[in-house]
């Protein structure tokens with residue numbers, strides 16, 4: 001039996017001292033590729049016989065390294081079908097805060113899937129015999145042997161482990177035993193999939209005599225003098241000399257020697273890197289030097305003397321097929337998408353990423369908060385009793401994790417802050433961890449969010465505050481957390497603030513991004529924040545074609561499972577942007593364009609860069625038709641500065657009538673590594689009031705309405721304006737010869753995940769169904785026809801409940817169709833009664849219509865092209881758009897309200913065998929069109945369950961509530977809710 005090293009509290013055994021990960025010219029042998037693999041359900045019986053050189057592994061499987069064994073096809077070498085553990089209780093598991101094993105440290109269950117890996121490889125002639133064996137990531141605990149000789153064992157899944165080894169020329173055999181559960185599990189309880197295996201690269205690095213053991217680049221920038229100061233500390237295996245060359249700066253230095261020269265500083269928007277080399281007689285390491293200084297002065301976080309504001313996202317490593325095994329192209333894609341959407345910062349939630357990602361951040365320009373692989377969230381289920389950061393026995397093990405991160409990543413200019421952990425409670429151990437960082441690197445602030453004393457953090461930080469709470473923090477008026485001493489409270493008030501997580505992007509959402517930006521803008525103490533989160537952690541479903549993702553809830557046999565909390569990204573799992581990303585791009589614009597009288601004003605909010613790389617253009621459109629366009633002679637503005645230029649004078653004659661909009665755009669002049677020339681960085685739209693004439697009822701531009709095919713007669717019902725109404729219900733039955741039915745008063749929407757909140761007071765959707773908004777019934781009180789008008793009075797309510805809505809539909813025949821005004825009043829007890837503690841809330845105030853299935857296309861004038869909601873509309877533009885009805889929907893992996901087009905002026909519907917229909921808001925309506933009802937959408941568990949009902953359902957609404965981010969964040973702000981007040985709206989139906 002083994003010594004149960006996987007249950008040992010303590011640092012790695014046998015590994016070499018941690019050091020910087022850097023590209024070197026010393027020979028390197030990648031050990032990635034096909035390995036032999038044998039999976040055992042437990043640790044028992046996994047003896048050491050597999051270490052022998054000549055083990056017969058013919059009955060083993062083949063597996064790719066790097067990979068997670070739970071996501072791979074495991075192929076028997078002896079033949080037979082490949083196996084997959086996906087969807088299996090032994091396969092990928094997802095929990096949010098819960099541990100997947102009993103909370104009983106240091107023990108882990110006997111059922112501990114264990115993978116034995118074997119690789120025979122040839123060491124080429126001339127490679128030498130001294131080498132370092134480097135594992136960049138093994139989840140969660142491993143022991144390694146080379147040629148039968150035990151090297152050591154370690155945990156720290158997303159941290160490197162290196163061993164000094166002696167190899168022999170020719171054949172060598174490497175054996176690695178990997179346990180799914182270990183002592184490390186207690187420290188890696190992040191909200192993500194549990195994915196064991198050797199999931200990052202394995203390399204053999206030749207170590208010649210004068211090999212560089214480690215190096216530390218100190219590259220400071222002094223904003224007062226513009227001087228960069230460089231010193232590279234080096235340790236060389238045999239103590240021989242090392243030199244640093246930076247030809248571009250004419251620098252040729254000894255190790256440890258300091259030089260100051262004028263430089264361009266590094267920043268996320270101007271990521272100036274100076275390429276250089278660090279050489280001994282036997283090895284050369286490539287240096288990518290970025291000069292910059294991160295400091296805190298007067299309670300403000302500064303980079304190079306200027307306030308540092310994060311427009312950031314939390315990024316987990318995720319790929320829908322390979323999990324946390326990411327190739328370089330995927331990392332580049334993440335960065336391109338971030339840069340294209342004005343994201344300039346990443347919190348590496350919640351572990352150090354593959355080191356290549358940080359090199360790419362240096363190069364493309366992203367501020368990085370590097371977070372250690374440490375989260376003890378599961379101890380919350382023991383009331384934080386025994387929490388490792390508060391138990392001295394654990395400190396050396398925790399400190400080693402910090403040291404491995406800091407040493408590996410210390411030379412990256414993009415890394416501007418160390419985050420010690422996520423969600424790990426409070427504890428005296430953080431003081432020890434802080435010291436262990438400072439003993440290596442004192443040049444970056446240290447962050448820890450969860451300890452209310454903030455004693456060991458250089459910044460104050462929280463997650464998911466309300467707008468009001470953030471405002472108080474901005475002003476320095478935040479309430480004092482419970483149990484915090486006077487000294488700690490006073491100290492915290494002097495600290496800059498960073499919002500480590502906000503705007504929970506689960507399902508449809510988040511809303512309010514612009515609101516957060518406005519608060520950040522107003523308070524220097526606030527250094528911005530990081531949206532939760534970048535990408536959905538969903539997996540492809542090869543077993544279910546058409547189903548895009550597998551989520552936590554799919555692992556039915558496993559309890560607990562974290563459900564769908566793993567699907568809360570701005571990108572869908574396949575990296576298709578969700579509509580929220582357009583909203584992010586707008587909220588994070590680093591350049592703001594505004595109209596001031598006859599001038600266009602450009603405010604440059606970039607950190608360092610002027611705007612000489614941008615050109616500014618403008619267009620003038622009337623009702624979505626281009627009238628004019630021009631390039632504007634906008635002078636460049638310095639970072640933090642402003643420039644302006646006069647707007648051109650347009651031919652106002654041509655612009656008369658309709659809605660005239662001026663659109664201005666700042667586009668890149670040249671190709672950048674992350675976007676081709678012409679990429680829009682910022683834009684603004686301005687409605688031209690001077691040019692506006694009173695809106696005419698029917699306008700020239702939209703498609704012609706078809707003539708009525710059959711004029712209904714009074715025998716079939718009530719005939720009005722070429723349409724037919726039901727005598728009893730007063731409802732429209734037919735328009736333009738087609739069965740167009742409605743309106744039904746509608747107050748429901750398929751709950752979004754943000755509508756459900758986290759239960760409790762924020763669960764709005766629970767209120768809707770409790771009071772029957774999803775099962776409204778209607779009673780027509782009165783149908784009165786007077787000449788060319790029809791008035792229909794209706795009461796709408798739900799079984800068992802006394803509250804109701806009374807509404808009047810007033811119809812009037814107009815040229816080409818009908819005009820309808822809906823008047824709504826909320827009657828009865830909508831506020832708390834003795835039986836009900838809470839106010840009733842409604843998500844929509846609207847009307848529902850049933851149209852024949854033949855309608856397929858929609859064209860509209862209003863906001864677009866994507867979906868919009870009242871708190872998520874600033875990223876859309878007013879214009880004229882067209883789409884297939886089926887493409888208006890957004891296929892959220894969890895079905896929920898989607899596809900709304902807010903503030904629509906008109907829409908035109910057409911299809912085969914149905915009359916063209918035109919609907920106008922007078923002036924504005926919210927519109928959704930889909931082939932199922934809101935109730936059917938609410939009932940579906942997956943997009944595959946959504947059926948075509950055989951009709952097109954159209955919602956024409958006065959208002960719909962916003963999105964918010966209450967699934968983890970604060971309650972939906974009052975201003976984005978639907979007030980229960982008398983309301984009125986008008987639409988025109990033309991056929």
Ligand code: IPT
Pocket residue numbers: 096190191350422423463464501532565568968
């Ligand atoms: C916060 C976690 O840090 C993050 O990993 C994720 O789980 C997020 O919540 C929800 O998706 S912690 C929570 C207590 C706010």
